[in-house]
Amino acid sequence: MHQVPPQKVRVLLVEDDSDQREILEKWLHDSGYAIMSAKDGLEAMERVQQHAFDVIIMDLKLPGLDGLQLLSLIKDLCPKVIVIFLSGRGTMEDAITALREGRAYDFIQKPLRELRQLNLVIEKALLSREAAYPGRALVDAPPMQVPVESLSARELQLARLLVQGHETRVIADHLALSEKTVRNNLTQLYEKLRVGNRVQAILLCLKRRLY
Numbered sequence: 001m002h003q004v005p006p007q008k009v010r011v012l013l014v015e016d017d018s019d020q021r022e023i024l025e026k027w028l029h030d031s032g033y034a035i036m037s038a039k040d041g042l043e044a045m046e047r048v049q050q051h052a053f054d055v056i057i058m059d060l061k062l063p064g065l066d067g068l069q070l071l072s073l074i075k076d077l078c079p080k081v082i083v084i085f086l087s088g089r090g091t092m093e094d095a096i097t098a099l100r101e102g103r104a105y106d107f108i109q110k111p112l113r114e115l116r117q118l119n120l121v122i123e124k125a126l127l128s129r130e131a132a133y134p135g136r137a138l139v140d141a142p143p144m145q146v147p148v149e150s151l152s153a154r155e156l157q158l159a160r161l162l163v164q165g166h167e168t169r170v171i172a173d174h175l176a177l178s179e180k181t182v183r184n185n186l187t188q189l190y191e192k193l194r195v196g197n198r199v200q201a202i203l204l205c206l207k208r209r210l211y
Helices: 018-030 041-050 067-077 089-100 116-132 152-163 168-175 179-193 199-206
Strands: 009-016 034-038 055-059 082-089 106-109
Touching: 009 018, 009 041, 009 067, 018 034, 018 116, 034 041, 041 067, 041 089, 041 168, 055 067, 055 116, 067 089, 082 089, 082 116, 089 152, 106 116, 116 168, 116 199, 152 179, 152 199, 179 199
Parallel strands: 009 034, 009 055, 055 082, 082 106
Antiparallel strands: none
């Protein structure tokens, strides 16, 4: 089992459907997250005992330990970890109960029609947690090695638009650029900031007051 690189947001995916697990695992990996997976609650507990995670995405309906039982065990071990449920129609009431009790951050209804929705929920959860605990390193983003002064005017503008929460399409309209150009510019910005994805860039820019 390889170690999770510390500069990446660490995600555990718990999903018993092998096809769905493979799809989500590849999507999250390609999105820049350090991803591990488990096929059931028992395997998930093994992962949690061996590794630290920032976010756990779990199906509510699992063989053996179900989602709510697993949630209770995980929260005993890792009170601050973010839990996001994947919920089908039969488990919607359980998901809502977990949210009301404050044990889970959010749930996404299955089947997922738009995988980008998962990224948005993760990013929102991480930013919310950072706001709740200002000044505390809850996500392992590396310290900024590059001085702010070395960023170009365009890169500073991109950073500020990211912090303001704008999507790529809105940034493209604002800068009168194509979305493809903006995506390329964002990739270059992430490399310069030495971060792996959008949420790490936003957190780093917030800490450096680039807004």
